Amino acid sequence: MTDTLAHVAESTTQPHHTAGERRHTVRNVAVTVLRLVLCLVFGLPLLFMIISSFKPDIQIFSDLGSVKAFLPVGDLSFENYFGVFDRVPFAQFLLNSVIISVSTVVLGLIVNSMAAFALSRLQFRGQKVILGVILATLIVPFETMALPLLWWVNTLPFFDVNGFSQGWLDTYQVQIVPFIANAFSIYLFYQYFDSIPKELDEAATVDGAGWFRIYRSIVMPLAGPAVATVAILTFLPAWNQYLWPLMVVQSEELRPAMVGIDYFKQLNVSWGQIMAYASIITVPVLVLFVAFQRSFINSIASSGVKG
Amino acid sequence: MSSTTYKPPVTAQVAEKTLHKPKSAGRSPGTVALLMLLPAGVLMITFLIIPIGLTFVLAFTNARLISPEPAHFIGLDNFSRLFGNDTFWKSLRNTVIFAVVIVPFQSALALGLALLVNVKMRGVNFFRTVYFLPVVTSMVVVSMLWLFLYQPNGLINAVLAKFGIQGPDWLGNPSTALFAIIVMSAWQAVGFHMVIWLSGLQTIPGELYEAASLDGASPVQQFLHVTWPGLRQTFIFILITITIAAFSLFTQINIMTQGGPLDSTSTVVFQAVRTGFAQQQTGYAAAISLVFFVIVLAVSLLQRYLTREKEAGR
Numbered sequence: 039m040t041d042t043l044a045h046v047a048e049s050t051t052q053p054h055h056t057a058g059e060r061r062h063t064v065r066n067v068a069v070t071v072l073r074l075v076l077c078l079v080f081g082l083p084l085l086f087m088i089i090s091s092f093k094p095d096i097q098i099f100s101d102l103g104s105v106k107a108f109l110p111v112g113d114l115s116f117e118n119y120f121g122v123f124d125r126v127p128f129a130q131f132l133l134n135s136v137i138i139s140v141s142t143v144v145l146g147l148i149v150n151s152m153a154a155f156a157l158s159r160l161q162f163r164g165q166k167v168i169l170g171v172i173l174a175t176l177i178v179p180f181e182t183m184a185l186p187l188l189w190w191v192n193t194l195p196f197f198d199v200n201g202f203s204q205g206w207l208d209t210y211q212v213q214i215v216p217f218i219a220n221a222f223s224i225y226l227f228y229q230y231f232d233s234i235p236k237e238l239d240e241a242a243t244v245d246g247a248g249w250f251r252i253y254r255s256i257v258m259p260l261a262g263p264a265v266a267t268v269a270i271l272t273f274l275p276a277w278n279q280y281l282w283p284l285m286v287v288q289s290e291e292l293r294p295a296m297v298g299i300d301y302f303k304q305l306n307v308s309w310g311q312i313m314a315y316a317s318i319i320t321v322p323v324l325v326l327f328v329a330f331q332r333s334f335i336n337s338i339a340s341s342g343v344k345g
Numbered sequence: 346m347s348s349t350t351y352k353p354p355v356t357a358q359v360a361e362k363t364l365h366k367p368k369s370a371g372r373s374p375g376t377v378a379l380l381m382l383l384p385a386g387v388l389m390i391t392f393l394i395i396p397i398g399l400t401f402v403l404a405f406t407n408a409r410l411i412s413p414e415p416a417h418f419i420g421l422d423n424f425s426r427l428f429g430n431d432t433f434w435k436s437l438r439n440t441v442i443f444a445v446v447i448v449p450f451q452s453a454l455a456l457g458l459a460l461l462v463n464v465k466m467r468g469v470n471f472f473r474t475v476y477f478l479p480v481v482t483s484m485v486v487v488s489m490l491w492l493f494l495y496q497p498n499g500l501i502n503a504v505l506a507k508f509g510i511q512g513p514d515w516l517g518n519p520s521t522a523l524f525a526i527i528v529m530s531a532w533q534a535v536g537f538h539m540v541i542w543l544s545g546l547q548t549i550p551g552e553l554y555e556a557a558s559l560d561g562a563s564p565v566q567q568f569l570h571v572t573w574p575g576l577r578q579t580f581i582f583i584l585i586t587i588t589i590a591a592f593s594l595f596t597q598i599n600i601m602t603q604g605g606p607l608d609s610t611s612t613v614v615f616q617a618v619r620t621g622f623a624q625q626q627t628g629y630a631a632a633i634s635l636v637f638f639v640i641v642l643a644v645s646l647l648q649r650y651l652t653r654e655k656e657a658g659r
Contacts, residue, residue: 073461077475080536084478086500087490102503153385156378163375168382175393177585177645181593181614182638185621185630186403187396189410194391219388249377278483280596281614285622296485300600309493316486327481331474334481338537339544 082108088321091118091313098309118314125305127290128315131298135319138213138294139276145218146272147265153219154227155253159239169228172221181281187216188285212286213294217276223268226340230264231257267337270330277323295319400638403631410625423632433633436604436611439523443530443612444591444644451531452583455538460568462539463546473543477536484533488600491529492516495601516602519609526597526610534590538583545579546572581652585645592641613637 085108090098092114101107122128156162157169191206206212234257242252258265283297293301299315327334404423408416427433462473479487494500495515502512515525549572557567595614598604604611604619613633621630 069461073472076458076461077472080479080532081475083490083494083500083532084482086494087486099498102498102500103506107500107503149384149388152381156381160374160378160381162378165378172389175389175397177589177642178393178397178638179589179593179641181595181617182634182641183393183396183400184614185617185627185634186399187392188622189403189408189627189631190396190399192410215388216392219385219392221389221393224385249374249381253381274481278485280483280485280599281618284599285618296483299485299489303489312489312493316489320482320486323481323483324478327478328474331470335473335477335540338477338480338540 084320084324087313088317090310091317092116093118093310095308095310098313118308118310119318121307121311122302122315122318125307125311126298126302128295128298128318130291131293131295132318134210134292135277135294135296137210138279139273141210141214142217142276143269143272145214146220146223147268149218150220150223150268151227151258151261151265152253154224154231155257157224158228158231159236159252159257160249172224175221176225184281184285191216191286207286208288208292210292213279213283213292216282217272217279220272223272226268226271227261227264230261234260263333263336266330266333267340270334270337274323400631400634403628404635406628406631408627408631410621410627412625416628419628423629426629427632427636432608432611433613433616435608436613436616437636439608439610440592440594440612440614442523443527443594444588447527447531447591448584448587450527451535451587452538452580454531455535455583456542458535458539459542459546463543473539476539479533480536482533484596485600487529487533488597491525491532492601495525495529517606519607522602522606522610526594526601530594530597534587538587541583541586542576542579545576549575577652581649584648584652588644588648589641592637592644613640 089108089110092110093101094113094115094117097112098107101112106112157165157172191212193204194206196203196206196209196211206215238256239252242256247255278296279294280296283294284300287293287297296319299312299319302315303312403416405418405420406416407419407422458476462469462476496502497512497514497517501515505512513521516522553571553575554567557571562570593614594612595618598610598612598615599618602610604615614637617630617633617637620626620633
């Protein structure tokens with residue numbers, strides 16, 4: 039906020055105006071005011087959510103008519119937060135969300151970068167065709183195949199320590215495995231790998247390194263920005279996922295936090311408690327975003343590249 | 346913020362020219378490539394290609410999600426049932442209205458925001474960050490939050506009351522519910538497209554603006570003759586992504602209105618989930634998905650075609 043204020047001060051105190059410059063300054067001030075108003079539009083609802091999570095419902099409603107709705111004043115407590123943990127197994131929900139999104143990100147980084155490595159740095163027949171097919175799938179929104187996929191995963195077999203079973207519904211893997219391989223992640227890695235000099239491969243080959251070695255010890259260590267981008271673009275949808283877990287998860291022990299809030303609300307909890315629940319699952323992501331803002335925004339910007 | 350994420354190292358172009366294929370590194374490149382593509386390939390075939398194919402098959406069967414009896418073909422029954430169903434037509438209409446309103450609204454708003462923050466000045470990152478905050482907030486959370494803001498006695502009506510306006514029951518009234526959801530959805534997603542516009546804007550060389558302002562072009566003229574022509578690729582991408590997202594509308598509906606009141610906010614995906622999941626009629630839901638798939642494909646191709654025509658005629 040200090041940055042902003044500094045700017046307002048700066049743009050209003052330019053000395054010695056000509057008429058043209060003065061008009062320019064007036065416009066600058068107007069534009070800055072517009073920017074600030076938009077900050078309120080985008081920021082205030084989220085601020086309201088966080089502030090309200092500390093207030094009892096009576097106060098949330100009585101504060102609505104004034105600026106107090108956005109200020110941490112009055113009867114503040116962690117009551118609502120205790121309520122969240124009391125009414126539902128919230129710690130379990132959070133743990134599930136972490137397990138699911140972290141596994142998806144880690145496995146996705148490995149699987150997609152390997153595929154991209156093969157497509158970008160190895161020469162074999164059908165390379166172009168495979169890349170074309172992968173890019174073509176980008177246009178299909180998940181929602182179009184969600185229901186056929188639901189039917190399909192219900193018929194799939196699975197092997198684990200307990201032996202053979204049929205149907206993936208109500209498991210961790212059904213929330214993770216379908217989202218590991220991702221056409222867009224492959225594309226992002228492919229693009230980045232293409233920019234890493236291929237001379238490096240050659241040098242490594244002369245030294246007797248195999249392709250897996252080149253992938254692991256040369257290309258991947260140089261691909262930091264691509265790894266960050268893919269990690270962010272995988273994490274966000276995995277953490278925020280709603281439609282899929284809504285359909286495939288029945289038991290509370292496997293339910294992620296996003297779907298949990300829906301069930302939570304149906305327990306006739308107070309608004310303050312809903313805001314507390316919403317804040318816990320949102321604030322960590324917002325903090326991560328502000329901390330790694332540059333990577334986040336660059337990741338999103340890179341998703342425009344494919345246009 | 347740097348303008349391009351993937352600025353290739355300078356040496357890349359040089360390397361391209363002097364490229365020799367690495368000599369044998371143990372196994373042949375073909376075998377290695379196969380091994381490396383295998384995990385992604387198996388996963389994509391299993392969870393993407395097969396389900397897409399299944400959409401086309403299941404739509405013509407009476408498959409149920411959980412059923413002791415095997416599914417069999419029933420021809421076009423699902424489609425005739427679908428096209429005779431009022432709720433489906435209402436849902437399709439709502440989805441189209443949602444898309445037709447939100448696509449221009451959101452893309453223009455995003456461009457406006459991008460222009461506002463596409464300046465070199467102190468503190469501009471602060472604005473970008475704030476405008477982007479809703480994007481990193483889950484749609485589930487946003488829906489819960491706005492469910493409260495839209496209450497008859499919620500925040501929005503409290504603010505309106507300050508100005509002496511009696512706000513409606515936004516989500517409880519069939520004539521305002523869809524509109525309310527449009528505004529909220531644009532609020533959540535517009536920061537995303539602001540960033541895409543911004544990366545498009547930053548690919549336009551600064552010299553063009555300098556030349557234009559030397560020629561005495563006004564800001565509006567600069568926008569029309571320098572900025573806009575440079576944004577064609579970005580524009581197509583934004584149109585297509587907003588359109589697809591608009592047709593996929595589900596989360597907000599499921600949390601805020603359940604399609605009501607009087608089906609005024611029901612959507613195609615909402616109906617697909619209701620029939621395919623809640624009622625377990627996979628075949629019928631696959632038919633809805635297929636219609637949805639064809640629409641998305643057609644709209645994307647049409648937009649690509651139209652924007653290309655405009656470019657040619659310029």
